[in-house]
Amino acid sequence: xxAANEHLKDVETLTVRVLDNLHNQEDMDRxxxxxxxxxxxxxxxxxxxxLDSMLHWETSEVxxxxxxxxxxxxxxxxxxxxxxxxxxxxxxxxWLLKDDSSMATVQTAINPNQPAENAQLSLAPQSNAQPxxxxxxxxxxxxxxxxxxxxxxxxxxVRSIATRDEVSRGLMILQENxxxxxxxxxQFHDDVVAWNREEHVSVPTEQGILPLQGDRMIKLSKLTIDxxxxxxESSDAIRxxxxxxxxxxxxxxxxxxxxxxxxxxxxxxxxxxxxxxLTLHAIQTTDGANRSIGHKESKLSSDLNPSTWEELxxxxxxxxxxxxxxxxxxxxxxxxxxxxxxxxxxxxDQLSLNLVLGDRxxxxx
Amino acid sequence: MSDDLVPFDFSRKLTALQRSLYAYILxxxxxxxxxxxxxxxxxxxxxxxANEYDPKGHFQxxxxxxxxxxxxxxxxKTKRNRLQFSTEIVETLAAEEIDAKDMxxxxxxxxxxxxxxxxxMKKIARLRFREDAQLKDISARVGRPLGSVSATLxxxxxxxxxxxxKKLPVVEAExxx
Numbered sequence: 036x037x038a039a040n041e042h043l044k045d046v047e048t049l050t051v052r053v054l055d056n057l058h059n060q061e062d063m064d065r066x067x068x069x070x071x072x073x074x075x076x077x078x079x080x081x082x083x084x085x086l087d088s089m090l091h092w093e094t095s096e097v098x099x100x101x102x103x104x105x106x107x108x109x110x111x112x113x114x115x116x117x118x119x120x121x122x123x124x125x126x127x128x129x130w131l132l133k134d135d136s137s138m139a140t141v142q143t144a145i146n147p148n149q150p151a152e153n154a155q156l157s158l159a160p161q162s163n164a165q166p167x168x169x170x171x172x173x174x175x176x177x178x179x180x181x182x183x184x185x186x187x188x189x190x191x192x193v194r195s196i197a198t199r200d201e202v203s204r205g206l207m208i209l210q211e212n213x214x215x216x217x218x219x220x221x222q223f224h225d226d227v228v229a230w231n232r233e234e235h236v237s238v239p240t241e242q243g244i245l246p247l248q249g250d251r252m253i254k255l256s257k258l259t260i261d262x263x264x265x266x267x268e269s270s271d272a273i274r275x276x277x278x279x280x281x282x283x284x285x286x287x288x289x290x291x292x293x294x295x296x297x298x299x300x301x302x303x304x305x306x307x308x309x310x311x312x313l314t315l316h317a318i319q320t321t322d323g324a325n326r327s328i329g330h331k332e333s334k335l336s337s338d339l340n341p342s343t344w345e346e347l348x349x350x351x352x353x354x355x356x357x358x359x360x361x362x363x364x365x366x367x368x369x370x371x372x373x374x375x376x377x378x379x380x381x382x383x384d385q386l387s388l389n390l391v392l393g394d395r396x397x398x399x400x
Numbered sequence: 401m402s403d404d405l406v407p408f409d410f411s412r413k414l415t416a417l418q419r420s421l422y423a424y425i426l427x428x429x430x431x432x433x434x435x436x437x438x439x440x441x442x443x444x445x446x447x448x449x450a451n452e453y454d455p456k457g458h459f460q461x462x463x464x465x466x467x468x469x470x471x472x473x474x475x476x477k478t479k480r481n482r483l484q485f486s487t488e489i490v491e492t493l494a495a496e497e498i499d500a501k502d503m504x505x506x507x508x509x510x511x512x513x514x515x516x517x518x519x520x521m522k523k524i525a526r527l528r529f530r531e532d533a534q535l536k537d538i539s540a541r542v543g544r545p546l547g548s549v550s551a552t553l554x555x556x557x558x559x560x561x562x563x564x565x566k567k568l569p570v571v572e573a574e575x576x577x
Contacts, residue, residue, distance in 0.1 A: 051554045053430045055528075055535055058483055067489045081427050081496050085503070086561050088423040089510055090529040091432060262444060302531055374440040 042069055046076045050083045184318075186327040191270040191365035192314045195259075198270040202361050205230040205275040206318065206325050209359065225398050226280040227390060232273055242301030247344045247384040252299075255366050255381040260374055267374070268367040270314075273386060276360040276400060281390070282353065290353045292360060295387040297344035300337050300366075301379035307372045308336045309381060312365045313347055317357040329354035332365075344384065362388065410450045413459045414443065419507070420500045424464055427498070428471045428490045432532070438474050442467045460500060468494050506564055508571045513563035521556050528553060 049066040052058040058066075069076045184203045186193050193199075201218075208216045208230055215221065219232040237251040246252040258267035282290045298311035317329040333349035353360065366381040388400040421442065426435040445466055453462060468490070475484055485493070517525065520542075527533040527541060535553070539546045 084427045085423045088426045
């Protein structure tokens with residue numbers, strides 16, 4: 036073997052040591068010396084590092100599409116590009132949103148300097164807020180816009196226009212006593228009617244995450260990035276409960292909702308824990324408007340182990356005058372890692388709701 | 401146009417450049433966590449400077465230049481507690497060409513080459529590159545000595561780079577059809 040080849044072998048060995056974080060100062064000095072004198076060495080070094088970047092980049096996304104039965108790993112390109120495109124467009128679109136006067140109230144809501152107690156929103160649903168009714172798919176839901184939803188507090192749910200629009204639609208489904216609607220199921224538990232979206236947002240095993248029980252779990256929406264606050268979050272309304280029949284006249288004795296849910300996150304390039312939360316909003320309908328008259332957000336921080344699920348329990352005293360209860364699940368990341376694409380996925384499972392009436396009667400929902 | 405507006409065309413170009421931008425940053429700063437930090441800082445700066453970009457100019461050159469500044473800033477910031485290249489070496493490496501088209505072709509070739517790896521190599525590659533597992537964790541999970549895992553990863557990289565180099569002319573010819 037000639038000297039040039041030996042040098043290239045050295046470059047390979049040292050580069051791999053650096054990439055695997057096994058190097059010391061001596062390795063770094065030796066590699067630097069080789070790279071500074073030889074174009075061939077630099078070319079080989081670049082080749083190895085670029086390969087590493089492609090392997091890391093591609094495999095971060097590809098397993099999302101890998102089925103359990105598949106044994107081989109391939110590299111589909113389009114999903115990767117599409118996901119990253121979405122992330123970058125979301126990242127840049129913060130600047131676009133800033134000048135959109137129609138979004139002014141939302142900008143106020145996500146202003147971190149605004150006191151949470153004052154973050155009161157009153158937004159009529161946008162005309163394009165129900166994409167599932169468009170495009171010729173069967174729709175059982177009427178077209179007129181749902182009444183405005185007014186919610187208070189400071190949570191991913193409050194900040195998500197799409198989720199609040201979904202809740203407005205769900206409330207309209209319950210108010211009009213619909214039995215069917217796209218995007219969820221109308222269910223009956225004793226005298227409680229529920230608009231349940233759980234099945235609609237559930238997925239089988241993916242990203243190496245197994246459901247805690249059964250063969251499906253809730254997949255939370257992709258996180259939306261907010262560059263200014265260096266955060267990313269998502270919110271999904273899972274249930275809307277119509278309590279008008281069941282708690283009428285029972286408020287004086289106290290009515291509460293006990294909740295339990297498990298959360299988990301997949302492995303992605305955005306490291307770090309995720310703050311998961313469950314938000315409850317008590318809604319009162321008067322004069323055609325749906326207003327939140329009480330809310331609660333319970334939170335936990337996930338661990339980084341995709342094989343374990345973290346449990347979150349909460350209890351909510353339902354305020355007098357409540358007509359509906361909205362249950363939403365949220366995920367939030369903060370810091371610089373929040374700006375990376377959300378490849379890992381965020382999941383919930385075993386959402387359990389128990390309505391406890393004053394006479395200690397419990398209705399599982 | 402407001403100072404804050406980011407044209408859609410700019411977002412599209414930036415999105416298309418992400419893979420090459422990450423590779424370029426990793427070449428200068430061969431530590432994944434640091435490279436990811438610099439990538440996102442670079443993206444932020446590029447978005448903020450969107451209105452300074454001349455659509456007739458060379459987008460990749462401009463973006464890479466900003467990335468290089470960010471790498472330099474990162475090196476200065478972490479100088480005392482990281483094993484990394486000197487700024488002189490970074491300047492030398494920064495002159496190496498990374499072409500987005502070549503990256504796309506290499507990626508196609510990599511798809512072909514990856515499938516040729518034996519299963520035990522795929523398993524280790526998956527742990528290292530997808531799950532970002534450290535070598536000692538991989539060693540525990542596959543039940544093989546650390547040195548053996550390290551050697552296997554070395555072989556995976558060499559095999560794949562050699563294979564990609566051989567497949568590139570074929571992939572390039574196919575893409576020109």
